[in-house]
Amino acid sequence: MASHSELNSIAVEVAKPPEAIMQEIAEHKGCGTSGGSGKASCGSAAGQGDLSPEIWEKVKNHPCYSEEAHHHYARMHVAVAPACNIQCNYCNRKYDCANESRPGVVSEKLTPEQAAKKVLAVASTIPQMTVLGIAGPGDPLANPEKTFKTFELISQTAPDIKLCLSTNGLALPDHVETIKKFNVDHVTITINMVDPEIGQHIYPWIFWEHKRITGIEAARIITERQLLGLEMLTAAGVLCKVNSVMIPGVNDKHLVEVNRAVKSRGAFLHNIMPLISAPEHGTVFGLNGQRGPTAQELKALQDSCEGEMNMMRHCRQCRADAVGLLGEDRSAEFTTEKIMEMDVKYDSASRQAYQIKVEQERQEKVAAKQEELAELAGEHSDIKVLVAVATKGSGRINEHFGHAKEFQIYELSTAGAKFVGHRRVDLYCQGGFGEEDSLDTIIRAINDCTAVFVAKIGGCPKDTLKAAGIEPVDSYAHEFIEQSAIQYFKAYLDKVKSGEIVHVERGDADIRQGAFVAA
Amino acid sequence: MAFKIISASCTACSACEPECPNNAIREKDGTFIIKPEKCTECIGYFDDPQCVAVCPVENTCVIDNSYPRYQAAG
Ligand code: SF4
Numbered sequence A: 001m002a003s004h005s006e007l008n009s010i011a012v013e014v015a016k017p018p019e020a021i022m023q024e025i026a027e028h029k030g031c032g033t034s035g036g037s038g039k040a041s042c043g044s045a046a047g048q049g050d051l052s053p054e055i056w057e058k059v060k061n062h063p064c065y066s067e068e069a070h071h072h073y074a075r076m077h078v079a080v081a082p083a084c085n086i087q088c089n090y091c092n093r094k095y096d097c098a099n100e101s102r103p104g105v106v107s108e109k110l111t112p113e114q115a116a117k118k119v120l121a122v123a124s125t126i127p128q129m130t131v132l133g134i135a136g137p138g139d140p141l142a143n144p145e146k147t148f149k150t151f152e153l154i155s156q157t158a159p160d161i162k163l164c165l166s167t168n169g170l171a172l173p174d175h176v177e178t179i180k181k182f183n184v185d186h187v188t189i190t191i192n193m194v195d196p197e198i199g200q201h202i203y204p205w206i207f208w209e210h211k212r213i214t215g216i217e218a219a220r221i222i223t224e225r226q227l228l229g230l231e232m233l234t235a236a237g238v239l240c241k242v243n244s245v246m247i248p249g250v251n252d253k254h255l256v257e258v259n260r261a262v263k264s265r266g267a268f269l270h271n272i273m274p275l276i277s278a279p280e281h282g283t284v285f286g287l288n289g290q291r292g293p294t295a296q297e298l299k300a301l302q303d304s305c306e307g308e309m310n311m312m313r314h315c316r317q318c319r320a321d322a323v324g325l326l327g328e329d330r331s332a333e334f335t336t337e338k339i340m341e342m343d344v345k346y347d348s349a350s351r352q353a354y355q356i357k358v359e360q361e362r363q364e365k366v367a368a369k370q371e372e373l374a375e376l377a378g379e380h381s382d383i384k385v386l387v388a389v390a391t392k393g394s395g396r397i398n399e400h401f402g403h404a405k406e407f408q409i410y411e412l413s414t415a416g417a418k419f420v421g422h423r424r425v426d427l428y429c430q431g432g433f434g435e436e437d438s439l440d441t442i443i444r445a446i447n448d449c450t451a452v453f454v455a456k457i458g459g460c461p462k463d464t465l466k467a468a469g470i471e472p473v474d475s476y477a478h479e480f481i482e483q484s485a486i487q488y489f490k491a492y493l494d495k496v497k498s499g500e501i502v503h504v505e506r507g508d509a510d511i512r513q514g515a516f517v518a519a
Numbered sequence B: 001m002a003f004k005i006i007s008a009s010c011t012a013c014s015a016c017e018p019e020c021p022n023n024a025i026r027e028k029d030g031t032f033i034i035k036p037e038k039c040t041e042c043i044g045y046f047d048d049p050q051c052v053a054v055c056p057v058e059n060t061c062v063i064d065n066s067y068p069r070y071q072a073a074g
């Protein structure tokens, strides 16, 4: 049961000296994939996985780091840092940083003062808002004054809000001390390579020591600065996550090496994201036809890195100025104009009451899963299946098939139910983009799944799914996802054993181009 | 000559503003502009014009031929 003190420690964050935490990171060996013990989800779906308690304590309410937190807590980004010091082939600088947010979207640029007011306004209206991030467009550390001014203003008024930033790492070594000073507890570095030969195909140029530098030389400087910055953060006791963009044929195989390099330097989480690339984004990769990975290619790479360290599976590449919980973007309520007129009173009491409730729900969910897992203990089978889940959050199967904007994908085996990612789909009920049959789009997005769990589904899509070999399951409506999935899997194994059904491997699936946005 | 910014292609990213050694660049009406009388083409400071080197959009910071060439003192 969550206690008050546990929640307080999030706000105050004085649990352990940083050296102790970093020691834990160093000792942390990552997630074993071999365990049949029900060690399932690696800091994502089930929560703690085998992250150390100190790191879990730090990240459990962070919607970007914990899948279940994503349902209960909200983060927001403010775009205060538009300038950048490097050029990436997956980015078109007319828009937001294509890596940290969504290509083709322009976030509203704010001054540090406007940003601070916006954060307080949002946090007062949405008690689950616990994290403020500064990411794209641009690089926060290429705009250090604006970035740190924003942090300063927020930490004065709302010290319980966690601060995080994302950077390309070029300027990082120069700012580690300031990052430490503002008690920034998570830094994300985007590291796409540790080999300049590969880097030259990702970064056309950088602006470095008053010069534009190109080619291998530029890539060499980037990788040196990134790894130095990561080492310095680790030494300073600041949690550091690494993002990598998977670019098939460019760095896909190499990312296993990147994974090793960043793990050995103390990164606590590695998030491999698919390249988002379409000609209309106007990026170099988009224009020269560089494709992104398929769902199975991405999963295979994440799986191969998982023996090494915690992998993050639930990143939706949200837009940089999104506000709100999973599946809802409330940014329209918080435009600069509206915020400047608001009379903001920061109310930490109601925020805390909400967070206590969330904590209880989380405990219930974990208990339900443990019970079910115990039943699976005696089973042995090599069969693994993927299932897609329509959910609105709270870890339950509570979304209508036709209303789902995305499906959560779980991998079921005798080890339990493991969250392995998301598939975005268009709103089937609203007719999608009109360029293709949207039910078709959904089937392509979850084509590697054996079943889809929904709260409700109409007769027609049910038949089409069945014809495509995907079993629609509505018998677990409003139940906990993991508990239901394990139950389903047990029944599945029984049916395979009795010969009632034949287990078939499913094919590959598409990754929808464009970041998750629910507007 | 001084440098000028082609406002139609400027993304208003602000990267050039702090790099200018002469404080010649500022924001105006949603775009950035160079005050020609302040621009030295970075002569006396850097080998390359800083606004050109940092700008993410090619051919946005360009020579303004309508303005007389900067004369280094001496
Ligand atoms: S060329 Fe140099 S001096 Fe002139 S505007 Fe650009 S940065 Fe400033």
Ligand code: SF4
Pocket: B005, B009, B010, B011, B012, B013, B014, B015, B016, B017, B032, B051, B054, B055, B056, B057, B060, B061
């Ligand atoms: S760097 Fe280029 S795009 Fe950015 S503000 Fe300056 S002129 Fe405009």
